[in-house]
Amino acid sequence: MGKFTFNINRRNYTVDVDPQMPLLWVIRDYIGLTGTKYGCGIAQCGACVVHVDGKPIRSCVQPAARVSGKKITTIEGISENNDHPVQNAWIDAQVPQCGYCHSGQIMTAVALLDDNPNPSEEEINTAMSGVLCRCGTYPRIKKALNILLKRSKS
Amino acid sequence: MMDKPDPQTISRWMEPGYFTRRDFIKLSTISGAFLALGIIPGCNNNRPGVINLINYDPPKYQGTQLNPFIFIDSSGQVTLVSHRPDVGNGVYQAMPMLLAEELEVDMNDVNVIQANTDKILYGGQSIGGSNSIRRSWLPSRQMGAAAREMLITCAAEKWGVKKEECFASRGRVVHRPTKRKAHYGELVAAASKLSPPEDPPLKAIKDFKVIGKSLQRKEIPSKTNGSAIYGLDLRIDGMLYASIERSSVFHGKVRTFNAEEVLAIPAVRHVVKTEMVVSMKIREGVAVVADNYWAALQGRKALKVEWENGEAESWDTDRIVAQYKEDTMQEGQNHQRAGNFNKAFNIAARTMEAEYELPMQSHAPIEPLNVVADVRHDSCTVWGPIQAPNWVREDLAAFLQLSLEKVKVHPTTIGGGFGRKLYTDFPNEAAFLSQKIKAPVKVIWTREDEMTQGPFRPGSINVLKCGFDATSHLSAFGHKVVTTDYYAPKHNKYILDGVITHAYDFPNLSYDAVNSKVPIPYIWMRGVWCSTNGFAHECFIDEVAHELGLDPLDFRLEHLRHASRFTAVLEELSKLTGWRTAKKQNTGKGIAILRLRDSIVGHVAELSHDENSRIAIDKITAVVDCGIVVNPDIVKQQIEGAIVMGLSTSFKNEITISEGKVEQNNFDTYHLMRYDECPEIEVHIMPSEEDPGGVGEVGMPGAAPAVANAFFDLTGERIRKLPFDLNPV
Numbered sequence: 001m002g003k004f005t006f007n008i009n010r011r012n013y014t015v016d017v018d019p020q021m022p023l024l025w026v027i028r029d030y031i032g033l034t035g036t037k038y039g040c041g042i043a044q045c046g047a048c049v050v051h052v053d054g055k056p057i058r059s060c061v062q063p064a065a066r067v068s069g070k071k072i073t074t075i076e077g078i079s080e081n082n083d084h085p086v087q088n089a090w091i092d093a094q095v096p097q098c099g100y101c102h103s104g105q106i107m108t109a110v111a112l113l114d115d116n117p118n119p120s121e122e123e124i125n126t127a128m129s130g131v132l133c134r135c136g137t138y139p140r141i142k143k144a145l146n147i148l149l150k151r152s153k154s
Numbered sequence: 155m156m157d158k159p160d161p162q163t164i165s166r167w168m169e170p171g172y173f174t175r176r177d178f179i180k181l182s183t184i185s186g187a188f189l190a191l192g193i194i195p196g197c198n199n200n201r202p203g204v205i206n207l208i209n210y211d212p213p214k215y216q217g218t219q220l221n222p223f224i225f226i227d228s229s230g231q232v233t234l235v236s237h238r239p240d241v242g243n244g245v246y247q248a249m250p251m252l253l254a255e256e257l258e259v260d261m262n263d264v265n266v267i268q269a270n271t272d273k274i275l276y277g278g279q280s281i282g283g284s285n286s287i288r289r290s291w292l293p294s295r296q297m298g299a300a301a302r303e304m305l306i307t308c309a310a311e312k313w314g315v316k317k318e319e320c321f322a323s324r325g326r327v328v329h330r331p332t333k334r335k336a337h338y339g340e341l342v343a344a345a346s347k348l349s350p351p352e353d354p355p356l357k358a359i360k361d362f363k364v365i366g367k368s369l370q371r372k373e374i375p376s377k378t379n380g381s382a383i384y385g386l387d388l389r390i391d392g393m394l395y396a397s398i399e400r401s402s403v404f405h406g407k408v409r410t411f412n413a414e415e416v417l418a419i420p421a422v423r424h425v426v427k428t429e430m431v432v433s434m435k436i437r438e439g440v441a442v443v444a445d446n447y448w449a450a451l452q453g454r455k456a457l458k459v460e461w462e463n464g465e466a467e468s469w470d471t472d473r474i475v476a477q478y479k480e481d482t483m484q485e486g487q488n489h490q491r492a493g494n495f496n497k498a499f500n501i502a503a504r505t506m507e508a509e510y511e512l513p514m515q516s517h518a519p520i521e522p523l524n525v526v527a528d529v530r531h532d533s534c535t536v537w538g539p540i541q542a543p544n545w546v547r548e549d550l551a552a553f554l555q556l557s558l559e560k561v562k563v564h565p566t567t568i569g570g571g572f573g574r575k576l577y578t579d580f581p582n583e584a585a586f587l588s589q590k591i592k593a594p595v596k597v598i599w600t601r602e603d604e605m606t607q608g609p610f611r612p613g614s615i616n617v618l619k620c621g622f623d624a625t626s627h628l629s630a631f632g633h634k635v636v637t638t639d640y641y642a643p644k645h646n647k648y649i650l651d652g653v654i655t656h657a658y659d660f661p662n663l664s665y666d667a668v669n670s671k672v673p674i675p676y677i678w679m680r681g682v683w684c685s686t687n688g689f690a691h692e693c694f695i696d697e698v699a700h701e702l703g704l705d706p707l708d709f710r711l712e713h714l715r716h717a718s719r720f721t722a723v724l725e726e727l728s729k730l731t732g733w734r735t736a737k738k739q740n741t742g743k744g745i746a747i748l749r750l751r752d753s754i755v756g757h758v759a760e761l762s763h764d765e766n767s768r769i770a771i772d773k774i775t776a777v778v779d780c781g782i783v784v785n786p787d788i789v790k791q792q793i794e795g796a797i798v799m800g801l802s803t804s805f806k807n808e809i810t811i812s813e814g815k816v817e818q819n820n821f822d823t824y825h826l827m828r829y830d831e832c833p834e835i836e837v838h839i840m841p842s843e844e845d846p847g848g849v850g851e852v853g854m855p856g857a858a859p860a861v862a863n864a865f866f867d868l869t870g871e872r873i874r875k876l877p878f879d880l881n882p883v
Contacts, residue, residue, distance in 0.1 A: 021448045034387035035380015039520045040601045044821035075380035082379040090378045098242030099377025100521045100569030125830035134520050134570045136798025138832035
């Protein structure tokens with residue numbers, strides 16, 4: 001066991017956990033933020049994407065000890081009122097079906113656009129292909145991203 | 155312990171008209187008991203237009219109930235009940251729209267809540283079989299209309315005017331001559347004392363204000379900020395966490411395990427044997443129960459189980475396929491539809507035959523199986539992503555020998571189900587464990603657990619035959635399906651879904667089903683038999699058309715000419731895709747059309763290859779005739795998603811077995827279609843005034859045959875075995 005401190009969504013938390021415990025379970029079971037999901041545990045599906053110091057990472061394979069002291073943002077932390085431009089576009093395009101993967105989808109899209117407000121199709125493909133959706137909402141994700149890119153230009 | 159769902163339940167579920175209007179009206183008269191029991195979850199949210207997800211400590215709702223589906227409080231706030239759980243298919247929007255239409259309320263002004271599990275009040279509550287709108291179309295509107303008529307009657311009595319002079323609009327009753335108004339909240343207390351009318355008048359289609367609109371789904375905002383509560387997100391007081399090691403060989407038995415060593419790991423509380431019934435056999439496991447999930451996983455890593463493998467060890471994919479192929483010689487259950495196939499085939503001037511092989515699949519919802527169970531000496535409560543709440547309730551009552559009233563089942567938001575979460579095994583196992591350790595417990599399956607344990611969609615072998623007479627007219631057509639269905643009493647005709655629901659006018663037509671016994675756990679997956687039969691059938695139709703030198707669309711039009719809904723879909727597809735215009739170089743087009751759950755979908759796939767001969771699926775166009783459309787955007791969402799799943803299960807992956815074990819275990823070995831592989835998808839809906847068909851599944855089965863037929867158009871090669879890699883390395 002070990003004590004680790006995280007700044008999650010602009011609040012500080014200290015937890016006493018196994019240093020190998022993945023950040024995913026720290027966030028879900030110790031901090032109590034359940035928007036970040038478990039899907040595969042081996043960094044294949046992307047349902048667990050959070051931002052660590054602004055970069056998207058797979059929290060299911062990040063041991064707590066390795067990200068201690070870092071600034072972490074989860075789906076609950078990207079806006080106060082569900083009104084981040086990406087969230088607005090997701091609602092306007094009616095993207096989620098079961099919705100389970102969409103915390104990961106949205107966190108991936110937010111990180112992509114923060115890093116590069118005008119990504120090429122190839123850059124979008126590279127980023128978004130990391131997150132699986134079994135309901136098959138990919139055409140709607142594309143639609144939402146098109147809405148976003150159009151809005152950011154106008 | 156019972157193995158559920160039982161065939162009787164299934165056949166009732168599949169049988170059209172199971173839930174009749176009379177049932178609904180009857181139900182509304184016993185609804186008084188409902189409120190008294192206080193079993194409505196949620197309802198503490200008075201903000202209009204907000205969906206109220208399940209509240210696990212339900213406060214008593216202050217509103218008055220007009221029937222099991224409609225509550226109105228004294229301020230006029232209307233709360234509508236969705237009696238089926240949300241698996242992502244828009245039921246929280248589309249189902250209440252039926253009530254709102256007749257109740258004359260605006261969807262923006264109502265709350266929507268999830269019903270508790272109660273078969274007496276709600277009948278079938280499973281989310282599966284594309285049943286939601288299809289089964290509720292008439293009864294839900296009658297519920298809304300009955301409540302409206304009760305409110306109008308009260309207003310008329312209150313004002314001392316004729317009922318015929320009053321009408322309902324936007325949550326109010328209006329007296330036409332005097333323009334006098336009363337909102338529903340003022341009337342509901344008196345209205346609730348009336349008997350519901352036997353046969354309330356329903357609105358004409360032309361008067362619909364809610365039905366037919368692409369209203370946004372109320373629960374979507376909860377899925378963009380992480381606030382939706384899935385089974386995995388639940389926590390109750392005193393709850394422990396469990397991870398269960400199950401035999402990697404199907405139906406293996408636990409011989410010994412090292413409980414002492416595992417118990418020495420910090421935070422591990424129990425190490426116990428578990429069991430449940432899967433596909434008529436006991437599945438055993440060893441559960442590691444701990445204070446938190448990570449600790450349970452660490453305990454499981456230290457767990458050593460010695461297994462006794464049974465008969466399943468001698469099974470692999472090759473043996474299953476070999477048995478299915480051998481069983482194609484069996485007669486099976488025949489559903490001869492026209493003429494005499496055998497006679498016509500035997501005297502045919504020329505015949506054609508083809509065999510199609512379909513693989514096993516994993517449902518692979520991104521939310522793995524999980525459930526919270528709290529079994530006490532005289533009660534049982536479970537919470538989780540449960541697609542079939544009533545089956546789970548009945549299964550647990552039988553297993554724990556409790557009366558139904560003592561078993562509570564709370565479905566949460568479901569992170570994808572596709573049929574897997576219709577199965578009762580995972581709640582049963584968790585209840586077994588909770589009873590054994592005498593504590594509430596949350597069992598979380600790892601992805602590996604889910605992918606290696608099944609149940610799976612079974613594969614199948616399809617034998618297609620046809621004969622031509624001396625003038626090259628098709629004179630006989632036969633389709634035999636060999637697969638495995640544990641829930642079909644004999645050779646259930648549902649095995650022939652998508653085939654016997656088709657409409658081709660071939661003479662001497664024969665459909666046969668052979669139910670082949672294989673000791674692998676199976677359960678239906680989205681599209682069920684149609685997803686495999688449909689591929690074989692629509693590919694063979696294409697082969698026959700080419701054999702006759704006919705355009706595959708024209709051939710279909712010719713043999714469906716008596717079925718105008720089919721031909722209208724085909725003509726629309728032809729128009730939208732420029733089917734009859736000259737083909738560009740290095741491109742191919744393919745078509746398929748199927749009917750499932752009373753809806754028809756036609757697909758056209760467009761393929762191309764680049765200078766390196768790399769084949770791309772550029773576009774899928776789907777035309778849907780699903781009768782009256784309740785919410786067009788939800789229909790499109792379902793068809794789009796089903797196409798992606800249809801392509802994923804045909805061109806990306808399969809489940810294979812070696813020595814009784816599944817060879818894939820996670821998304822690195824079982825590949826799903828990803829964002830960059832998804833073709834452009836365009837969905838068109840045919841206008842219709844027919845009763846609604848289901849739309850959750852029908853978009854899936856035709857996608858793969860359309861692609862396979864386009865592949866032939868492009869390359870001249872037939873795809874008769876799935877999965878097929880369009881671009882092998």
